[in-house]
Structures are given as C-alpha cells and as structure tokens.
Amino acid sequence: MTTGLRERKKAATRQSLHDAAVRLAAEHGVEHLTVEAIADAATVSRRTFSNYFASKEQALLHRDRAHTVRLVELIRARPARESLMTAVIGAAEQHSAEFATDPAQEEGYRSLRLHPALLPELVATYAAAERDLAEAVEERLPAGPDTPLRAQILAATLLATFRVVGQTALERRERDAVDLLRQAITITREGFH
Incomplete structure (x- = not known):
C-alpha cells in the first residue's frame, strides 16, 4: 500500500510539472520557458524538478x-x-x-x-x-x-x-x-x- 501511495504521489508530481510546463509555454512561449519557472508554478524545488525530468523539454x-x-x-x-x-x-x-x-x-x-x-x-x-x-x-x-x-x-x-x-x-x-x-x-x- 505504501508503494502504491508513493507511486501515485510521484505520478501526481510528474503530472503537475508537465501541466505547469505546458501552461507556461502556452502563456509565454517555449523559448521563454525555464526549469525554475516550471518548478515554481508546480510549487516544488528545482532539485525536485530534476528528480523527475532532465530538462524543460522533457517536462513539456x-x-x-x-x-x-x-x-x-x-x-x-x-x-x-x-x-x-x-x-x-x-x-x-x-x-x-x-x-x-x-x-x-x-x-x-x-x-x-x-x-x-x-x-x-x-x-x-x-x-x-x-x-x-x-x-x-x-x-x-x-x-x-x-x-x-x-x-x-x-x-x-x-x-x-x-x-x-x-x-x-x-x-x-x-x-x-x-x-x-x-x-x-x-x-x-x-x-x-
């Protein structure tokens, strides 16, 4: 059960980062998208972002x-x-x-x-x-x-x-x-x- 909860939380964080990346790219353009902005919009640290994605492109x-x-x-x-x-x-x-x-x-x-x-x-x-x-x-x-x-x-x-x-x-x-x-x-x- 703990593993299931942990995996669901990870999936939710990954999805939140993706959603933030898409929203920010739509609002400001892909060329202005930054990892910091994605992490801030998803209310996670830059380090947490790096645990899920290697780049802003990957998140998007x-x-x-x-x-x-x-x-x-x-x-x-x-x-x-x-x-x-x-x-x-x-x-x-x-x-x-x-x-x-x-x-x-x-x-x-x-x-x-x-x-x-x-x-x-x-x-x-x-x-x-x-x-x-x-x-x-x-x-x-x-x-x-x-x-x-x-x-x-x-x-x-x-x-x-x-x-x-x-x-x-x-x-x-x-x-x-x-x-x-x-x-x-x-x-x-x-x-x-």
Missing part, C-alpha cells in the same frame, strides 16, 4: 512519453492468443478511453510540441517509444532470424500510423480515433500488397 513532452508507455503496456497485456493487429486495435480502444481529452486542449498541446526547440527531445521520445514498441511487437511474432528486424519495422510503421491518425482525428475534431486507426491499418496492409 511528458504526455507523449506517458501515452506511448501506456500503449505498449496495453499491447503487452492483451491475451497472447490475439494476433498483433487485434492486440493493437484492442489496446488502442482502451488507450482512447483512458486518455479522452478536449480537442481544443489537445490542439494547443500539439501546436506547442511542434516548436523547433523541442524537435530533439521529440525525436528522442519517439525513438524510445519505438524501441519499447518493437520489444512488445517481437513478443507476438513467431521466432525466426528476421524477427527482430520485422518487429522494428512494424513498430516504426505503427508509430507513424498512430501519429497520422492522431493528427487526422485532431483536424476532424473526432474524439474517437479507433475507427480511423482501423482504416489506417487496412490502408497500410493493402499498400504493401
């Missing part, structure tokens, strides 16, 4: 990392008998239900995260997500000499698909992107035939 992009980590967890939690695509769709449905957000708020966040100063951290975030997803994908593929390569290619393709689906859903102001994901996976499958 925490949502991306948290969402991809959770998606990988959900894929891994799907029954082993499911095909990779069934597991991905099932995980995406659950993920969508867990992370339902206001489209206007999501649009504001997406605009912030495209700031050129955040590009290196965004690339690092998605590289880590791709590695994690490749491991989860590999667990569902039949073992063979090309399995690691297949897993990496499929993970990269899935992440690109998630990104396009997310952007399309945002542009269309759709709250449920799972149908778009199904369409995108079908298009991807057909495109390789």
